[in-house]
Amino acid sequence: MVKGTLGCIMRKYVGLIFLLIGTVSVYGQGPKKIAKADRSLWPYEINSATGFNYASKMEMLVFIHVLEGLNTKLNEDSLKTHLGVSKVDLSSALAWKKRTKNTLLTNFNALPEDKKIPVINNPVTWQHLSETSLHIEKKLPAELHQWFLNAKEFYSSYVYEQLRLAALFPRITSEILTLSNEEVTGFELPDKQFLLTFDDGPTAPGGHTDRLIETLNKNHTTGIFFILGDRLNSRAMSDPSQAIHRLYGNHLIASHGRVHKPHQRYDDWESSLSYTAGVIGSLETKNPKTKYFRPPYGQRNEQMVAYLKESHTTLMLWNIDSQDWNAKISHQEVADRVITLMLLWRRGIILFHDINPKANNALPIIWNKLGESGVKWLDPNTFSIAK
Numbered sequence: 001m002v003k004g005t006l007g008c009i010m011r012k013y014v015g016l017i018f019l020l021i022g023t024v025s026v027y028g029q030g031p032k033k034i035a036k037a038d039r040s041l042w043p044y045e046i047n048s049a050t051g052f053n054y055a056s057k058m059e060m061l062v063f064i065h066v067l068e069g070l071n072t073k074l075n076e077d078s079l080k081t082h083l084g085v086s087k088v089d090l091s092s093a094l095a096w097k098k099r100t101k102n103t104l105l106t107n108f109n110a111l112p113e114d115k116k117i118p119v120i121n122n123p124v125t126w127q128h129l130s131e132t133s134l135h136i137e138k139k140l141p142a143e144l145h146q147w148f149l150n151a152k153e154f155y156s157s158y159v160y161e162q163l164r165l166a167a168l169f170p171r172i173t174s175e176i177l178t179l180s181n182e183e184v185t186g187f188e189l190p191d192k193q194f195l196l197t198f199d200d201g202p203t204a205p206g207g208h209t210d211r212l213i214e215t216l217n218k219n220h221t222t223g224i225f226f227i228l229g230d231r232l233n234s235r236a237m238s239d240p241s242q243a244i245h246r247l248y249g250n251h252l253i254a255s256h257g258r259v260h261k262p263h264q265r266y267d268d269w270e271s272s273l274s275y276t277a278g279v280i281g282s283l284e285t286k287n288p289k290t291k292y293f294r295p296p297y298g299q300r301n302e303q304m305v306a307y308l309k310e311s312h313t314t315l316m317l318w319n320i321d322s323q324d325w326n327a328k329i330s331h332q333e334v335a336d337r338v339i340t341l342m343l344l345w346r347r348g349i350i351l352f353h354d355i356n357p358k359a360n361n362a363l364p365i366i367w368n369k370l371g372e373s374g375v376k377w378l379d380p381n382t383f384s385i386a387k
Contacts, residue, residue, distance in 0.1 A: 034323055035158035036333050037340040039369065041147040046343070047371025052192075056343040057117050060104050062148065063344055065133035066155040067100065070163070079167055083160070088167035096166035096176060101126055103187060107346050110191060154340065161321075173264050175298040175317040175351075180305045186319035186349030188385050193347055195378045196223035196363075197318065198354040199256055199294065200325075202231055202247070205239045212360040213247060219367060224316070224380045225354060226256035226294045229276030236283060244283055252380040253280050254292035254316070264299035270307060277311075288381065292316045314385075318351040324358040331361035338362065339369055 045051045073079060074097065079088045108124040120128050140148055165176035178185060186195065196216075202209040202225070209225075216223060225248065232253075236244060257263055258272040266272065273293060291313040295304070298317055308315050320341045324334045338350060352359035 033157045033160050034326060034328055035154045035161060035337065036329060037154045037336045038150050039336040039339055041150050043143045043147070045371075046339075046369065047373050049372075049374045052343070052370070052373035052375070053111055054114055054116055056346055057108070057111065057114060058144075059151065059340060059343045060107060061117075061129070061133045061136050062151040063155045063159075064104060064129050065136060066152060066159050067097070068130050068133060070159065079163075083164045083167055085164070085167065087171070089169060089171065090167075092169040092177060093163060093166045096162065096169075099177075100162075103345070104129065107191075151340075158341075173299045173301070175319065175321070178317070179300065179302060180309075180315075182305065182309055183315045183317060184349070184385050185317045186347065187345070189347040189349075189378075191346055192374055193376045193378055193383075194320075194342060195349045195380060195383065196221065196352065197226060197294070197316070197349055198223055198352045198359060199226045199296075200231075200260060201225055201227055201354040202235050202244075203355055204235065205243070207355075208357055208360065209354045210247060211357070212354045213249070213251060215360050215363060216251070217249065219364075221367075221377050222251050222379050222381065224252045224254050224292060226254050226292070226316075227276070227280070228256050228260055229258035229272070229279045232276075232283070233279050236279075250379075250381065252288055252292075253284055254294065255280060255313075256294050257296055260296045262297050262299040263295045263304060264301050269301075269304055273304075273307070273311075277313075286381075290314055290384075294318075316349065318349040319345060320348045320350040322350060322352050322359070322362070324356065324362065325353050329358075331358040332365065334358050335362040335365035335369070339366055342370075342375070 042055060044055065046055045073082050074090075074093060076088055076090050079090065079093060080086065105124065105126055108120070108129065109122070113120070113122055117132075120132055137148055162176060165174045168174070169177050170179065173179065175185065189195070198209075198212065232244075255273060255276040257269070258275045263269040263272065277291075291311075292315075293308055293313050294316050300315065305315060320338060322334050322338050323329050324331075329337070342348070342350075352362075
């Protein structure tokens with residue numbers, strides 16, 4: 001009887017620790033600027049292939065409209081002032097812009113012409129896109145005016161987010177650029193294919209991780225859960241290992257390191273990776289064809305990249321950040337942001353977190369909004385990246 005009581009107390013104690021850690025890490029202060037879109041301002045449906053493509057082209061044109069307006073700021077002094085940082089890497093910022101232009105140009109040339117769009121002749125050139133984007137506001141139908149103003153504000157903030165990460169790279173690494181061709185970002189995926197990923201879990205039994213997985217299972221969708229080694233170990237101590245197997249089911253468990261701290265200059269990064277791999281190995285009954293690691297904040301170094309290659313582990317980043325961890329954004333705004341970035345990039349790895357409720361609340365909105373658009377949600381157990 002005493003043993004059972006102590007076990008109950010320990011489970012509650014571990015659960016409290018999970019709750020406190022999750023609250024501190026998730027609801028901290030976010031960046032000064034965060035891009036928020038309002039999808040209710042788009043007056044047309046996007047739950048068909050035609051509707052998705054039209055909305056996608058318009059999102060890209062507004063993005064280009066904002067991007068081209070930055071040309072005069074793409075020098076070292078102007079970037080420092082615009083981004084509010086004391087040191088920038090101009091070559092990284094320019095590399096990000098070049099990759100972005102190539103991505104958008106490829107997207108446009110892969111899509112059919114649409115008479116609704118202000119005239120763009122195939123094959124599309126960057127000059128076509130730039131000139132069309134600069135005059136797009138004057139050619140829009142009246143019902144798109146409010147959407148355009150919101151989209152322009154969204155992309156002004158989003159470009160700021162992206163450009164700031166690029167200008168800090170590689171002094172502070174992130175998902176914005178790669179250190180090696182071995183790294184996966186999401187831009188390698190085929191058109192309209194997306195992978196769901198969830199960081200920082202698991203939570204205590206019965207918490208946000210459990211509820212999110214229940215929602216995913218009900219919608220016959222799978223994802224990758226990048227777990228923290230200490231959290232998974234704590235959960236295993238408070239819950240039978242069989243319960244963890246049942247919890248994750250067909251979802252893939254991958255490493256996020258032992259603790260959630262930047263690994264770029266973390267002296268114990270190798271221990272962090274090996275410890276977490278050991279915890280996963282002791283609990284994982286499946287033998288996934290590919291092992292994945294995602295560094296916290298996307299921060300890593302050349303030595304880590306080489307280590308992962310030798311251990312046959314793929315370093316997976318992301319190209320669609322939901323910002324669901326940020327206290328300044330609601331679950332509806334998370335859904336609107338993710339949908340907008342899906343329309344913009346047309347492929348990708350989406351970053352969510354399973355230690356708060358926003359992903360669980362946002363995903364049904366996203367699925368419902370996209371309907372029969374032709375978007376494909378990838379199964380991490382079977383998909384492969386073409387390099």
